[in-house]
Amino acid sequence: METLHIALIGFGTVGKGIYESIEEQREQLESLLGKTISIDAILIKDGDINREVDNNVLLTTNVEDLLSLPQLDVVFEAIIGVEPARTYLAKFIEKGCHIVSANKELLAHKGKELRSLATKYKAGLRYEAAVAASIPILSTLREGLKSNQIQEISGILNGTSNFILSELQQKELSFEQALNEAKEKGYAEADPTNDIEGWDAFYKILILSDLVYGEQPEWDRIIRKGIDEVTSADIKIAESIGFRIKHIASLTPSADGPVISVEPVAVTSSHPFFHVAGVNNALQVTGNLAGSITLNGPGAGAYPTASAMIEDLLSLYRNSSESVFYSPSKENGAEVADWLLLGEISEVMSIELLPLSESGAYYASGRRSDIETYLEQNPFLKLYPIKGLIKEHDRSNLALV
Ligand SMILES: NC(=O)C1=CN([C@@H]2O[C@H](COP(=O)(O)OP(=O)(O)OC[C@H]3O[C@@H](n4cnc5c(N)ncnc54)[C@H](OP(=O)(O)O)[C@@H]3O)[C@@H](O)[C@H]2O)C=CC1
Numbered sequence: 001m002e003t004l005h006i007a008l009i010g011f012g013t014v015g016k017g018i019y020e021s022i023e024e025q026r027e028q029l030e031s032l033l034g035k036t037i038s039i040d041a042i043l044i045k046d047g048d049i050n051r052e053v054d055n056n057v058l059l060t061t062n063v064e065d066l067l068s069l070p071q072l073d074v075v076f077e078a079i080i081g082v083e084p085a086r087t088y089l090a091k092f093i094e095k096g097c098h099i100v101s102a103n104k105e106l107l108a109h110k111g112k113e114l115r116s117l118a119t120k121y122k123a124g125l126r127y128e129a130a131v132a133a134s135i136p137i138l139s140t141l142r143e144g145l146k147s148n149q150i151q152e153i154s155g156i157l158n159g160t161s162n163f164i165l166s167e168l169q170q171k172e173l174s175f176e177q178a179l180n181e182a183k184e185k186g187y188a189e190a191d192p193t194n195d196i197e198g199w200d201a202f203y204k205i206l207i208l209s210d211l212v213y214g215e216q217p218e219w220d221r222i223i224r225k226g227i228d229e230v231t232s233a234d235i236k237i238a239e240s241i242g243f244r245i246k247h248i249a250s251l252t253p254s255a256d257g258p259v260i261s262v263e264p265v266a267v268t269s270s271h272p273f274f275h276v277a278g279v280n281n282a283l284q285v286t287g288n289l290a291g292s293i294t295l296n297g298p299g300a301g302a303y304p305t306a307s308a309m310i311e312d313l314l315s316l317y318r319n320s321s322e323s324v325f326y327s328p329s330k331e332n333g334a335e336v337a338d339w340l341l342l343g344e345i346s347e348v349m350s351i352e353l354l355p356l357s358e359s360g361a362y363y364a365s366g367r368r369s370d371i372e373t374y375l376e377q378n379p380f381l382k383l384y385p386i387k388g389l390i391k392e393h394d395r396s397n398l399a400l401v
C-alpha cells in the first residue's frame, strides 16, 4: 500500500489529541484512505519537554527540518495565533502539501490569503476544527446546505465560556474557579483572554461569514462582548425568571453585507440553546429551503478537535468544494428585538419596560440603538438580547413574579 506522510505543527492539547487518535483509529483510517499512515515529524517550541511519541518520529524545534523532508503529504497545524503559523503554512502550501488547521485566529485573519495560495499551488486547506471543534458545521454548510440561501447562523461557539456560564449557573463556584477547571480540561487557550473576552467566538463567526457570504464585515462594526462582565448574580436573577445567559455569536446577511454580533444573550426555555451545557457548542442554521437546523456537540478538548481534523484528512482524499457563497437579498432582517435589562433604573425614559421580578429585571422591546440610548442615561443597567419565544401569557406571568 502507498504511504501517506504526515507532520504535526504543535503538540499541545490538540496536537497530542491528533497523534493519539491516529494511533487509536489507525486500522480504520488506513482502510478508509487505502494508504498506510506515517507520522514523520512533529514541530514543537520547547525542545526540552519529554514527549511520548514513537522513536521513529522526528521531534524538532526547527521548521526547516519539516520542510526538507523528502516527502510530506499533509501538515496538521495546531499552534496559537497568526505568526509564525501563517509563514509556516505558506511554505508548506508552496511545496504542494495539504493543510489541516485548527487555528481560528489565523484563519479569521489570513484565511483568504491562504485559500488563494492553496488554490494556486493545488493544495487542500481544511479547518473544520477551527469552528466548534467536533461539530461538522463547515462540511454541513459546504455539503449539506449548498442549495439553500443561509438566512441566519447563530451559535454558542466558545466551549470555555459555555462551560464557565454553566458552572456558575449549576454550582457555587467563582468565575476564577470555573476558568481554572476549563484550563485543566484543555478547553481554554493558554492565554484565556480570547475565550472570555469573546475574541475566540468572533474569529469563528468570521470564518463562517467568509465561507457562507464570501466576505467579512468591517471588524470595527462588529459588536463583540465576552462573558467577563456576566456575574453570578445576573445568572441567578435571569434563571429565576426563566432565562439562561448564553454567549452567542450571530451572523445574518443584509444589503450592506454580513452583520455579526458576539455577546451574552438571555435565552428563553423554548430556545434550542437553553439546555446546551458545559463545554458543548451549538449552532442553529436557517436556510430558506431547509428551515432551522440545530447542531450540538463538544466544542473544545483534545479528542473532539482531533475528530474534526481527522475527518478533514479523509475529506482531502475525497472530492469536495471549498466554499459556498450566497448573495443576500436587498432586505435587511427585522431590527426590532426583545431585551432583558438587569440592574437599577436611575432615570425614567419614554420606553416601555416590563418589570420581570422584584430584584431589578425588566423586559423591553425595541431597536438596539434606542435601547442603547436609554442605557447611556441608566449606566447601572445591563443589556442582554433575548433569544427564544416570549408568549404574551409568559410576559404577564413574569410581570407578576
Ligand atoms: N484546545 C482546544 O480544545 C481547541 C484548540 N483549537 C486551536 O488549536 C490550536 C492549538 O491549541 P491547543 O493545543 O489547545 O494549544 P496548546 O497551548 O495546548 O499547545 C500549543 C502547541 O503549540 C506549540 N507551539 C507554540 N508556538 C510554536 C511555534 N512557534 N513553533 C512550534 N510549535 C509551537 C507548543 O509547543 P510546546 O509544547 O513546545 O510549548 C504546543 O505544543 C490553537 O490555535 C487553538 O485555538 C481549536 C479547537 C479546539
Ligand SMILES: N[C@@H](CC=O)C(=O)O
Pocket (backbone or CB within 6 Å): 130, 132, 133, 157, 158, 159, 160, 161, 187, 188, 189, 195, 200, 299, 300, 301
Ligand atoms: N478555547 C476554545 C477551544 C476551541 O476552539 C474554546 O473554549 O472553545
